Amino acid sequence: MAPLNYYLVLSAVIFAIGVAGVIVRRNVIVILMSVELMLNAVNLTFLAFARSFGSMDGQVIVFFVMTVAAAEAVVGLAIIIALFRHRRSLDPREMQLLKW
Amino acid sequence: MTLFIILAVLTVVSSLLVIFQRNVVHSAVALVAALFFIAVLFLTLDAPMIGILQVLVYAGAIMVLFLFVIMLLNPAALEPRQIPWWTLGSAAALLLVFLLMPALLNTVAPRQAAPAGPGFGSPELLGQTLFGSFVLPFEIASVLLLVAIIGAVVLAKKES
Numbered sequence: 001m002a003p004l005n006y007y008l009v010l011s012a013v014i015f016a017i018g019v020a021g022v023i024v025r026r027n028v029i030v031i032l033m034s035v036e037l038m039l040n041a042v043n044l045t046f047l048a049f050a051r052s053f054g055s056m057d058g059q060v061i062v063f064f065v066m067t068v069a070a071a072e073a074v075v076g077l078a079i080i081i082a083l084f085r086h087r088r089s090l091d092p093r094e095m096q097l098l099k100w
Numbered sequence: 101m102t103l104f105i106i107l108a109v110l111t112v113v114s115s116l117l118v119i120f121q122r123n124v125v126h127s128a129v130a131l132v133a134a135l136f137f138i139a140v141l142f143l144t145l146d147a148p149m150i151g152i153l154q155v156l157v158y159a160g161a162i163m164v165l166f167l168f169v170i171m172l173l174n175p176a177a178l179e180p181r182q183i184p185w186w187t188l189g190s191a192a193a194l195l196l197v198f199l200l201m202p203a204l205l206n207t208v209a210p211r212q213a214a215p216a217g218p219g220f221g222s223p224e225l226l227g228q229t230l231f232g233s234f235v236l237p238f239e240i241a242s243v244l245l246l247v248a249i250i251g252a253v254v255l256a257k258k259e260s
Contacts, residue, residue: 002104008204016193021119023189051145052209056229067241071248078255
């Protein structure tokens, strides 16, 4: 097993790629996929610390994160389908009904 | 160590492909690859159960759902690249990594972990922890999944 810091740096890089994806992409589905990428980077951190401290708690929390991610993906995609039905577009710039 | 570096490079490359591909389906396939490499990284951290769950739940269920929605909506054109946003996004990501780096390189946790105890990461120990000290969050998670199922059905239903 590689040292803990390597895993932390790798997961920071993956998280940053996810952040960049949310900022730069103009498609709500890809934005949702970038959020999944960020959640996975955090899971990697949890598992690296769990291994480092020899505690199972981190692995159980990853289990919960995956549950929440599944729920988030399902509800997010349902919202996207409902939005697409009204606006015929996946571009977040056109979803500005509440924008000041 | 060599395994970690190979996996890290593969994971970062496929993650970058997720945000650089202009076709949504290609992005989704790159994300499947990234999730799979992350699952193998989980295996190197003595978490076989979580690694298998990652492949089953993410690559198997969530990504199929994503691809299904992409096919259903059939987004027409490739999205155009907007240089200002790409500059801002890359700058934000680089800034985030450089701000996190000092904290990540000086952790209080033991750098080189002790050998894992017997059964560490096994389904048996995971289940005992889950139904021992985490039994209340587990029940709440089941309610959350129920809410998500009902919410998805209500949201995606055609308005009558």
